[in-house]
Amino acid sequence: MPIQLIGFLLVAPALAVVLLLFIVPLVSSVTGAFDVGGAFGFGNFTKALDLYSGDILFTLVIVLLSSALIGLFSVMIGGYLTLGTNARAVAILRWIYRWPLFIPFIVVGQILRTFLAKNGLMNNIFIELGLMTPAAAMSFLDWRGIVVAFVWKQTPFVTLLLAGAMASIDQSTIEAARNLGAKRVRILIEIVLPQVRQTLLVGLILSFVTMMSVLSVPLMINAQSPTMITANMAFRINAHGDYGVANALGLISLLMTSVAAIVYLRQTMREHSQ
């Protein structure tokens, strides 16, 4: 048997699973979005936009804001891990930052639901420390809670990728800039960041797609309107059995991520061809 055939036979079962259990349902979500009572039409989209245009915008704003904050914090933490001069502070930071890395979203939702509530531990601590009056306490269980949950969970993941990339860049350019008296913030922005830009991009895109798929966090932190379209999709199916509108919302979320996904896949392909 030729080696190429053996290779193909070894890969085929894994490919078949991805094809049957991911690509086929993905295609049927696209066709289902245009299926209005068995005929082709745009009815699901007009209904989806009618009911949920606010939530679509809300979703986009939350995910973009979260991505921006994740990017900012991961650059700050990764930058200090790479350029920090005090070995003990670097070691402490390295130990602290990665705790949420593998904590499941459903647990993050439960933890933050009790922590950020009006009478939650965070407000109680602030009141006890005298930083806030009890009357000023408010609940963060709205869009802010969702952003906090996403940033809390995803920053360690992007930081891990970014710190790895930063550690592997050529140290001599950093040393040269340091000897010339450049400040660390300037070294980070002008020398380190341009070299790890692609890793940051890949990390942020993976986070973007993940955030667009998470159902538990919006359900647990803020299920009332305005909420994320993931929660709307679950509601359409559980309450109305309305697959048409759910698929239309699904296609809208696919369009939002496909822009990001195309950038990511092209990036990966370029790296492979090198």
Add this chain to the structure above:
Amino acid sequence: MSFQIDWKWIPRGIALGLLAFIIFGPLTNLILWAVAERWYFPHVLPLKYGFSFWANVFSPRGNAMASLGTSVLIAGLTVIVSLGLAIPAGYALARLRLPFRGLILLALLIPQAFPNLPVYVNIARIFYQYSLNGTILGVVLVHVTHGLVYAVWIATAAFSAIDRELEEAARSMGASALRGFWDVTLPIAAPGLLASAIFVFLESLDEFTGTYFVGAPDVTTLPLLLYTAGSGGNYQIASITALILLVPSIAFMFVVERFLRSDVLSKVGH
């Protein structure tokens, strides 16, 4: 002897303290909820601590033990199926000259590049026709699809990191290809494959969205139990369940680097 105070520790201490509060504040909150018997406004800390809710959760009639059993069964089966698919695929992608290798890798990347919620919705619809909804097998298949991407990536990286000459040495001494794989390649790749097994296990244990659409209400895993308890306002039960899910995730975070050596990590996605 002179004491030198490093004033730079003041901003450093504040920044690290703030980060520690952000990370550990919510985690402490979870632990407090898990051992709180009574806790209500305006008390900063629980009024009474105890384990009566734990006794409830772990009693033979409590549904946490049944959910834990279901979760572990599903995760175990998911690992077996995923690695059964990923080890041959990873070996072929790392070692054999495959036609359309780039395209195959691309196809295997797709589940990572699109939001999976619309996919789960339609899988549930397809599974319904084959009576797979609400069955363990249905949930395992969904978890396998999700875990397969990581499993194939890590397996490919683990096989790529092995020196090709070791295999060739075994072959030149008369070992068959399968024998060389079994006796030489597989043992060297084992730590990376073990890491991928643990990762797939955890992903399955923690998975919510797919189980919610395909499994509920017949298959209740720990994340579904946590969700139901939390929606019902039963924060003690939800927190205890969350803690059960939290412990393996944090343990894995600390040991992952021992399994995945940097030479393997650097080959992930290549």
